């Protein structure tokens with residue numbers, strides 16, 4: 001079969017008809033003149049060219065490469081360096097540095113890079129009635145999975161998604177926005193304590209596992225500044241295994257917790273000892289594959305609601321899925337914790353920290369406290385903001401463009417459509433928040449009940465034990481790898 005290849009992005013056209021009708025490359029929109037006949041042997045097995053790839057170790061829990069699909073175009077290494085700031089000059093190919101973000105997967109033109117798939121193993125538990133299998137849905141999934149079923153970009157399909165998961169025979173379907181609200185209760189309380197005591201400022205968010213790993217590897221002097229509050233998925237898993245398990249009398253060793261995520265770094269996070277609770281993370285793409293294999297027609301499903309106890313989230317929990325959302329959610333709660341009053345209107349539309357751009361900032365005034373906050377996307381931008389970190393009290397960090405809406409476990413999109421699609425997903429989340437009757441974590445009735453009957457209050461002894469964690473320096477491991485390379 002005749003093949004053509006775009007010299008700009010490496011995308012391969014396998015069908016002559018496709019080529020004849022092209023005006024531009026469908027992947028990068030480069031001119032047709034740059035798409036030329038391609039001999040499949042070109043570009044393979046050339047050691048020099050292989051140096052252009054990201055290196056993927058066999059034990060990487062997030063991503064894998066199908067070697068014979070790789071054309072050594074170098075797109076993955078470019079994107080890795082641009083977003084994650086990881087340099088390939090001084091690395092060992094046998095033991096590469098990777099923060100598991102999956103952005104290389106999103107940009108690989110031949111689909112040689114793919115997420116590690118865990119859903120096959122999960123199907124075994126779903127088919128075994130001895131196990132009680134829960135699934136929690138991350139905020140950003142409800143505005144992206146529709147892409148895989150031909151729905152318009154940003155379609156808000158929360159209720160159909162719940163029906164789809166029930167059709168797959170999950171025993172309980174929860175909303176991870178509950179876990180996000182719990183994270184906010186603890187993280188905003190932490191922030192208020194730090195602002196009052198002026199200790200360990202700025203506080204950095206810790207819900208993006210790629211950022212946490214980057215911080216442990218390259219900025220271990222900042223570990224005391226990372227919020228100790230566990231990520232929403234670890235809090236959700238912990239509360240299912242304790243509070244929910246006790247109330248429902250389910251044998252502890254028979255609960256399997258799954259999260260459907262927009263992120264492949266979460267596959268790494270659930271393997272961390274410091275962040276227990278969830279057993280499996282599947283990506284949006286894996287969920288779509290499961291539905292296809294089980295012959296479930298997503299679009300014809302009726303709407304249904306999440307299961308009770310851990311099933312309600314506030315609008316603040318929903319906007320966790322977009323960059324700036326964690327910041328806005330935490331500030332709404334912090335305002336209440338400091339003043340005992342509901343935050344004024346502007347805290348429900350913090351325009352200056354919204355939107356898809358590298359660094360966003362705002363000046364905040366709560367009672368007697370005035371401080372600066374920032375929301376940052378991508379590790380290169382983190383390096384910029386760290387030059388002035390003393391100017392800020394609170395910094396939200398997400399690795400991916402737009403936050404979780406642009407995560408490495410989201411449906412693949414042609415590159416020219418990415419920006420517009422992320423805008424639609426972001427707007428859809430903010431619209432859902434604006435339409436929610438509850439827009440702050442502390443008014444979520446499920447959250448109120450957990451504190452009333454189980455945890456007492458944020459930062460209580462029990463909350464500290466169950467919902468907080470610690471981080472570890474990985475700087476030594478990075479240094480060792482570099483030293484080995486220069487030997």
Ligand code: SF4
Pocket residue numbers: 010052053054065069070071072073074075076077107108109110111112113
């Ligand atoms: S893995 Fe994909 S993006 Fe990376 S070099 Fe190979 S084809 Fe290009």
Ligand code: SF4
Pocket residue numbers: 054055063079080081084086097098099100101102103104105
């Ligand atoms: S997962 Fe992220 S950090 Fe790892 S190689 Fe890919 S882009 Fe780089």
